[in-house]
Amino acid sequence: MELLQGTLDMLVLRTLLHGPLHGYGIAASIRGASREALEIEFGSLYPALKRLEAKGWIAASWETSEHHRRARYYRLTPPGRKRLVEERSRWAGFVNAVALVMDPLPKAKT
Amino acid sequence: MMLWNRLKYLSPARRRRQEREMREELESLAQIAGRRELGNLTLAMEEARAVWGWAWLDSIFADIRYAFRTLARQTSFVAVAVVSLALAIGANSAIFSFADALLLRPLPVSHPADLYDVSYTTPDNALEGMSFPDFRDLGEQSRSLSDLAAYRLTQVAAASNPAAPAQIRFAVLVSSNFFHAIGVAPSAGRDFLPSEASPAAAPVAIIGDAYRRQNYPDRSPIGATLRLNGIVFTVAGVTPPSFTGLDRFVLPSIFIPLGMAQQLEGEPSDPLADRGRHDLVVKGRLAAGVSPASAQAELAAIGAGLARQYPETNRNRRLAIRTELARRVRQSPRLVSLVRMLMGLVALILIIACSNLANLLLARARTRGREIAIRLSIGASRSRVVRQLMTESLIVALAGAAVGLFVAYGGILLLGTLSVPSDPPSFLGVEMDWRIVGFSLLVALGSCLCFGLIPAWHTARADFASALKSGGDGASGKRRTLVRDLLVVAQIALAMLVLIAAGMFLAGFRNMLVQPPDFRTDHVISMDTAPAVVHHTPARTRAFYRQLADRVRVMPGVAGMAMAESIPLSPSQSILTVVPEGYQFPKGREKAVVLGGSVDAGYFSTMNVAIVRGRAFTDADRDTSRRVAIVNQQFAKTYWPNQDPIGKRIRLDSPTGPSAEVVGVAQTGHYLQVYESPAPYVYLPYEQNPRPRMTLIALAAGDAASLAAPLREMVRSIDGQVPVYNLRTVATLYESRATGSWLQFFQMVGSMGFIGLVLATTGLYGLIAYTVSRRVKEFGIRAAIGARRRDVVWLVERRGLTLAGAGIAAGALLTALAAPLLAASFPGLGVSSAAVYILVALALLAISAAASYVPARRAAALDPLRALRTE
Numbered sequence A: 001m002e003l004l005q006g007t008l009d010m011l012v013l014r015t016l017l018h019g020p021l022h023g024y025g026i027a028a029s030i031r032g033a034s035r036e037a038l039e040i041e042f043g044s045l046y047p048a049l050k051r052l053e054a055k056g057w058i059a060a061s062w063e064t065s066e067h068h069r070r071a072r073y074y075r076l077t078p079p080g081r082k083r084l085v086e087e088r089s090r091w092a093g094f095v096n097a098v099a100l101v102m103d104p105l106p107k108a109k110t
Numbered sequence B: 001m002m003l004w005n006r007l008k009y010l011s012p013a014r015r016r017r018q019e020r021e022m023r024e025e026l027e028s029l030a031q032i033a034g035r036r037e038l039g040n041l042t043l044a045m046e047e048a049r050a051v052w053g054w055a056w057l058d059s060i061f062a063d064i065r066y067a068f069r070t071l072a073r074q075t076s077f078v079a080v081a082v083v084s085l086a087l088a089i090g091a092n093s094a095i096f097s098f099a100d101a102l103l104l105r106p107l108p109v110s111h112p113a114d115l116y117d118v119s120y121t122t123p124d125n126a127l128e129g130m131s132f133p134d135f136r137d138l139g140e141q142s143r144s145l146s147d148l149a150a151y152r153l154t155q156v157a158a159a160s161n162p163a164a165p166a167q168i169r170f171a172v173l174v175s176s177n178f179f180h181a182i183g184v185a186p187s188a189g190r191d192f193l194p195s196e197a198s199p200a201a202a203p204v205a206i207i208g209d210a211y212r213r214q215n216y217p218d219r220s221p222i223g224a225t226l227r228l229n230g231i232v233f234t235v236a237g238v239t240p241p242s243f244t245g246l247d248r249f250v251l252p253s254i255f256i257p258l259g260m261a262q263q264l265e266g267e268p269s270d271p272l273a274d275r276g277r278h279d280l281v282v283k284g285r286l287a288a289g290v291s292p293a294s295a296q297a298e299l300a301a302i303g304a305g306l307a308r309q310y311p312e313t314n315r316n317r318r319l320a321i322r323t324e325l326a327r328r329v330r331q332s333p334r335l336v337s338l339v340r341m342l343m344g345l346v347a348l349i350l351i352i353a354c355s356n357l358a359n360l361l362l363a364r365a366r367t368r369g370r371e372i373a374i375r376l377s378i379g380a381s382r383s384r385v386v387r388q389l390m391t392e393s394l395i396v397a398l399a400g401a402a403v404g405l406f407v408a409y410g411g412i413l414l415l416g417t418l419s420v421p422s423d424p425p426s427f428l429g430v431e432m433d434w435r436i437v438g439f440s441l442l443v444a445l446g447s448c449l450c451f452g453l454i455p456a457w458h459t460a461r462a463d464f465a466s467a468l469k470s471g472g473d474g475a476s477g478k479r480r481t482l483v484r485d486l487l488v489v490a491q492i493a494l495a496m497l498v499l500i501a502a503g504m505f506l507a508g509f510r511n512m513l514v515q516p517p518d519f520r521t522d523h524v525i526s527m528d529t530a531p532a533v534v535h536h537t538p539a540r541t542r543a544f545y546r547q548l549a550d551r552v553r554v555m556p557g558v559a560g561m562a563m564a565e566s567i568p569l570s571p572s573q574s575i576l577t578v579v580p581e582g583y584q585f586p587k588g589r590e591k592a593v594v595l596g597g598s599v600d601a602g603y604f605s606t607m608n609v610a611i612v613r614g615r616a617f618t619d620a621d622r623d624t625s626r627r628v629a630i631v632n633q634q635f636a637k638t639y640w641p642n643q644d645p646i647g648k649r650i651r652l653d654s655p656t657g658p659s660a661e662v663v664g665v666a667q668t669g670h671y672l673q674v675y676e677s678p679a680p681y682v683y684l685p686y687e688q689n690p691r692p693r694m695t696l697i698a699l700a701a702g703d704a705a706s707l708a709a710p711l712r713e714m715v716r717s718i719d720g721q722v723p724v725y726n727l728r729t730v731a732t733l734y735e736s737r738a739t740g741s742w743l744q745f746f747q748m749v750g751s752m753g754f755i756g757l758v759l760a761t762t763g764l765y766g767l768i769a770y771t772v773s774r775r776v777k778e779f780g781i782r783a784a785i786g787a788r789r790r791d792v793v794w795l796v797e798r799r800g801l802t803l804a805g806a807g808i809a810a811g812a813l814l815t816a817l818a819a820p821l822l823a824a825s826f827p828g829l830g831v832s833s834a835a836v837y838i839l840v841a842l843a844l845l846a847i848s849a850a851a852s853y854v855p856a857r858r859a860a861a862l863d864p865l866r867a868l869r870t871e
Helices: A008-016 A023-033 A042-054 A078-102 B002-010 B012-033 B041-052 B055-072 B075-104 B132-141 B178-182 B209-215 B258-265 B292-309 B324-331 B333-377 B382-416 B434-460 B464-470 B477-513 B538-553 B633-639 B705-718 B730-774 B776-784 B789-825 B834-860 B864-869
Strands: A058-064 A070-076 B115-121 B145-159 B167-174 B204-207 B225-228 B231-238 B254-257 B281-286 B318-322 B524-529 B558-564 B575-580 B592-599 B611-614 B628-632 B649-652 B659-666 B681-685 B694-700 B724-729
Touching: A008 A023, A008 A042, A008 A058, A008 A070, A008 A078, A023 A042, A023 A070, A023 B012, A042 A058, A042 B012, A042 B041, A070 A078, A070 B012, B012 B041, B055 B075, B055 B382, B075 B324, B075 B333, B075 B382, B075 B434, B075 B730, B115 B145, B115 B292, B115 B324, B132 B145, B132 B292, B145 B178, B145 B254, B145 B258, B167 B258, B178 B281, B204 B209, B204 B225, B225 B254, B231 B258, B254 B258, B281 B292, B292 B318, B318 B324, B324 B333, B333 B382, B333 B434, B333 B477, B333 B730, B382 B434, B382 B730, B477 B730, B477 B789, B477 B834, B524 B705, B524 B730, B538 B558, B538 B694, B538 B705, B575 B681, B628 B633, B633 B659, B633 B681, B659 B681, B694 B705, B705 B724, B724 B730, B730 B776, B730 B789, B730 B834, B776 B789, B776 B834, B776 B864, B789 B834
Parallel strands: B167 B254, B204 B231, B592 B681, B628 B659
Antiparallel strands: A058 A070, B115 B281, B115 B318, B145 B167, B145 B225, B145 B281, B204 B254, B225 B231, B524 B694, B524 B724, B558 B592, B558 B694, B575 B592, B575 B649, B611 B659, B628 B681, B649 B659
């Protein structure tokens, strides 16, 4: 399933709420959480990480993974947390609005 | 935060670190997840760099570097493009500098935009000055103008040391707050003090920087004495070099408080007390927050109040404020139309050059097609390709502007010589400054958009699959050449318009210039003297002139002499206010201001001005005899149509002024310009109308120029204080007025036509050469199956001539539409003669044939075997 425009940032922030992850870990986590429904291209995830980092919502540092590999771990910053709350309520509003239009399904005439 | 991050990224060290980190990070992730899993990392990195925000800057630098590399490989294209643009941009900049000097340049004061001109409008004169009492009242009553300055231009006899002979210089009589109001501070010394406005104050002067350089090259002028019209002044200050006065064409040398006017000019009454003397130019600075409209409303009310209070002097006068530009346009409508026409011509040349370049770029697109196709196919966006192509165009345009500045400089040097030899010299001030550079850049940018955008769009739109396959340009061949054909047709049409406009202009001038002068120019020399400025009373001035006339008459080498208030075509012409008897003036007007002046009895015979009816003045027309006048034919025609002017009466100055009887009619001549339309002129006898300044005209038995020194000496022997100026042969004056300065216009307009022609021809040649190069194979086949050389030549020629024919037809249509505009902008000049049309059309056809012949011959000379082997 393709991602809706502009939801990637929100997904990344939400994923990092559990704790720091490296770039590939984020992609894998989103994929897992969505039960493989959301296909996250690393090619588009990586620029998004850089964008969020530039905005100061996430921060990165080099750390060693559980498999003793060095990787760059991203974690949520306080402004990022605030942002996540905003994005979340905006998303909820959007879902509600779409639901109002779409539900209840008109009964198909037979 | 964001901005800071971006700015940090500008530092190369930081960029390197960030780049390294990114690579390390992706490397480590690749080890964790496997490279396949991560997908296209190059793209990801590229997009990540874009996030840092300066990628566009990088890509622009890359574009520029790439553009330079591409252009460096195509020297002939660059040379042709830069030269055509340089010609066009240079012509535009030169004409702009001319327009700037004539009309556009703001006053050399601080905040020129809020300094407004305040003047009267009367039924007789759209732009009349104010009197000093009116100026004073205005200053007291106006709230919308925060500062008001008044000044009047005059000429004085100036001597920087007592031993030197006095020279005539432009001086400005200024109100005491003048420099403060216009915001110009002296570069040395001080401004006038309020107390120095009084006539009783010690005379002080502020001098211009040019005058300081001439007369005090190695010492400070402050405190030095200066004799002006015989009065000793102390120099109090010097204006900065950038201050060239408030009038165009005049570079004032000396500034004097208005309070000195009466003493300086030796007037019997104080001109500052006379409400009827409307001769002050007034400038006002708009108070903060006041709109010009509300200032205008206030001024109109003040003007109406003054008219009610002083009906005698202020009846029918309306007070108005104008921007400086509006004043100049009103002052010299003729210049406006000249400038408009020249600007129009150079704009056409620019369009021709641009379409030329567009055509070159379209041709280049064919060779670039493959390169562009590759770029598109590996993922470059079309907008990116357009940007790349536009970068190249912009570089070419800027190079054109840079070279164009040299062309402009040449034009400016030529225009700079446009002046009339006069004492003091007139000052045009056409010069190269940052305004011209800015204008050139603007033109370059504008033309870059014109010539670059269409080809760039065209190229980027190309179907790259087929381009890659065929190695061609990708666009359908027919459409491509249609655009190019249209461009060439447009070029020829515009070139035709430029040539015909230039031709009409030149033919019109030629008609006037080949007319013989309507007065004697050979063997005569003229000399201006101003005895009045050294405080001669009117009686002594008369005595001086009588003495001078008597002595010159018997001078060796002099065959005759005359005196006149002004001689024809001299840049300063005297005027008269007259009321012709029986003439019904339009409502609100009661008198006419016409050219005219005092002449003595010898004038008509010495200057060879024909009297067509009645008689010339004689020595019997004395101050005690009946007042008489002579009018020219145009005056009689204007004011007494179909009537006999002899015996009619003219009142002088006002409807109640003295009346003079017309005793003769003189032939209409040219008074201000050789190209003027016939103007009314009134001659009055000098003895009845003595003037403070007269021009002496001596008729030489031999060489007129050799009389110069003896004449100067003669004046000195009568009164060493009297300044002599404008001493020159009438032939010199006529030359400079009638041909001299117009010669530069000839050259200018001529070179514009030439540039237009060259550019259009290059365009045609380029297109034909291109077509030939594309049809090499076809010509080879034709030759192989037996086409004669002549047939091939004709084949190519036919195409060139078809395009030229279409261009000429379009040009004729265009010119027919534009001709009324041209004629309207130059009444009496736009001689639209069929000869010009036919000549230009034939010339264009011939040149087009020649331009096509070169590639045609090349096509015919092709070796069929070699031609078939190409491609």
